[in-house]
Amino acid sequence: MSQAMKFFLGIFVLLSFFSCSKQESYTVGYLNPSADRYRFVSEGNYMAEKLREMGHEVIIKSGEDDGAIQLSQGYELLDMGVDALVIAPVNGNTIAPLVREAQSRGVKVIAYNRLINNADFDLYVTGDNRDNARLFCETALEHKPSGNYVVFAGDRFDRNGMELKQHIDSLLKPHIASGNVNLLYETHMEGWNRERAAFEMQQVIDAYGTDIDVVIACNDPMGMGALEVLKQYDAHHGVIITGQDALQEAVQSIYQGEMFMTIYHPHQILGVKTAELVDALLKGERPSGLTAVTTFNGAANIATVNIPSVKVTKENIEEVLIQSGEYAWTDIR
Template structure:
């Protein structure tokens, strides 16, 4: 009987220790769409890291519909999440959710896409000036003179606006020197492949096959450009950029059609976001102490954590294999 009580006591201690190590926190992740490969991957890595801290993650995909995302956010609030991570479909229309979350004591992190005109805890993102530098340096090295087209992202996404501003600044001296002629530039609503393809076809209809480089600010838009070039049998003759290193774009680079993509290390971003969340929730750390920058969103300066990105071209494609992002079999399939 004494041995039985000793064993029971030992199991009780193990049970109590396990419970004390388990967090009651939960996090909601609002992803813009299930086909946004980068956001899905990074969200999964974030959830993986949060599981290590005993924090549950609830993930919702809005399929690029801002009203749907707003509804999903309120669903997560009703489920009692402690923190919302929002990769916003629309940085303006999501603001009421942010304000209501904060009024309920729920912490909010804007992920990659800035949320405008509202106060929240943190913004986790890449470095837009660095992204523009990778685009411009890659294009200018390959095509130091000629006709350029610039497809910026959505004008209502601060990322799209900021990257475009930096591109303009970096290309300006080359334009003024008469080396570069920007024959067309526009923002592409929703960073959308089909819209980019439509715009590029319009460029070719107006100017003919005289384009030497297309600085396209994400992979779907770059692939839309390649779609049109393939119709003329000249894919590979025009320098084309993208961003996010999605598998289709990486394959296109391997095939010599696209030339450059900006890679955001998915695992590093997801894990780092998970670490930041754990410090904010479990250790009650001040986001300002965790930040390495700040970003003004129209009304507030938001503590910001920026993660560096890298340019990927055909010469260093193996970097993605070395980092475990893809295998050569996947890339060459």
């Protein structure tokens, strides 16, 4: 082999090495429901931080709890040339046209926490509704094995709201059948809304009085709405009130002995895990290689990654929320 050929072969090998070793860089868009939705913002920030460490660009948009705004933001991100969309939808039904358009352009789509219906896409990352229902019901039944129960479920048009309610119903059924649990009232709450929960709690009191032992509220705002009304009647003492998301106000209430428990979704763990899944998809990993679990959304069986959550009561605030850095004691006391 001539010296010239050896030279060009060496250059080719060197270029090939750098080409293979260079980290591929992509642009990821994250659509969260609203800048006021603390957990979606916090988890999204952890996801963005991890993706940027991996060499990717991240663009975040907040939808102001308006499905039309979020849809417009999604198309804007597609026109900017994103390679992946992570979507925590305001409305899991009306966002479907954006998902179909993204797929037609070869953009990876990940539904985050809330399922997107009637469209095929790559991955669904969410909590474990069956386990969350268990945490709610076990806590209630441990402390109030008999008595008057109220259930405030999430939005009926949100898959999480429906699934949680179904699992709660299943777990409470034998206790209702035995007569130990008297289910006074149950309803779904549009938008998982605090004000609506307060209104419904007032309706319960108007109809049945203040002899209430348990309020299984499926998120913190609804739990705080129920507590707010019960406190007006000085009827909150000893009532087991649940919540979800470990919002600061709810954790303060738990520390003060008012609300009893919340479910915490470790923001950093969720954000980092989602970033790793997005990175794997962008680099060619098939969804079926990331999880064997699927969720049918009306159009397809979507590969699903379930990430477990943690129950928080007054006894483990230090261990779960303070030591993790989620809050400082000055935020709670």
